[in-house]
Amino acid sequence: MHEFAEARKAIEAMIRSDDLPGLLRQTEYLHGHLCPYVSLGVKAGHYAMKTLERENIGMEEIIAIVECNNCFTDGIQVVTGCTFGNNSLIFKDLGKTAVTVARREDGQAVRLALRPDYTEQMLSRYPAAGPLFQKVIVDRQGSPEEIHRFQHLWPAISKKELEVPLEEQFTIRRLSLTLPAYAPIFASQVCSVCGEAVMETRVRLRQGKPLCLTCAGEDYFILTGHGMTITRDSDHD
Ligand SMILES: [Zn+2]
Ligand SMILES: [Zn+2]
Incomplete structure (x- = not known):
């Protein structure tokens, strides 16, 4: 190989x-x-x-x-x-x-x-x-x-x-088992607030502008030692 x-x-x-x-x-x-x-x-x-x-x-x-x-x-x-x-x-x-x-x-x-x-x-x-x-x-x-x-x-x-x-x-x-399809490859967009690249499925549009979930203040999944939970970043850090 x-x-x-x-x-x-x-x-x-x-x-x-x-x-x-x-x-x-x-x-x-x-x-x-x-x-x-x-x-x-x-x-x-x-x-x-x-x-x-x-x-x-x-x-x-x-x-x-x-x-x-x-x-x-x-x-x-x-x-x-x-x-x-x-x-x-x-x-x-x-x-x-x-x-x-x-x-x-x-x-x-x-x-x-x-x-x-x-x-x-x-x-x-x-x-x-x-x-x-x-x-x-x-x-x-x-x-x-x-x-x-x-x-x-x-x-x-x-x-x-x-x-x-x-x-x-x-x-x-x-x-x-019936397995999920192969992992797709997604394009990225640039968040209009923080300027970082984001996979397009995680982008939210605000007044036509792309935002990452953090800048949009939206919920996202987080995996910690406590398991999988939903969280959101209220303040930018
Ligand atoms: Zn951002
Ligand atoms: Zn161990």
Whole structure:
């Protein structure tokens, strides 16, 4: 595939050879740390790519539909190659650690949803992890020593969880999907107030002049750690 799509070959090779630790290492570059849920995303992505047997160079050969924006999703992005930027990552704001990965050519897909008792099972495997997670991450009250312990324990768990049978972590089913059409390419217009270029589907006309949603003071969707909400910018910043 020439230089156009060289870099993902290493990841595709790791998928074929079931190199889960290698895929986890790749994901750490994007995610920034190792944790149990990033490990789950790596495993789900690996299983889906093995099942669908289609290489992905980010031209929408493979589509991933995620139902959460937690650590899991970064494992999915790295291993499947479906990302926010290449239009093959679809986000459904359902708050479930679940993904459906589909093959563009025929809509064949696989869905993996985290079993409801996963967290309980996982924490029972590592008794020190639950209280430490609560103190350091949830309550943000860990001592320097506890933070240090947590930063050793969490990656160790992430790696250990690669060895747990996938069926103990996920329910898995095959399905067939009708996928949305390829992402369109839209032209841009220039906002008459701020002077920035805006995709034409986001332009609003005021007295015949194009405005971006911010300058028009209109609602738009925003994805934050709280999920997808509607907001508007009342003041320019
Ligand atoms: Zn994480
Ligand atoms: Zn503007």
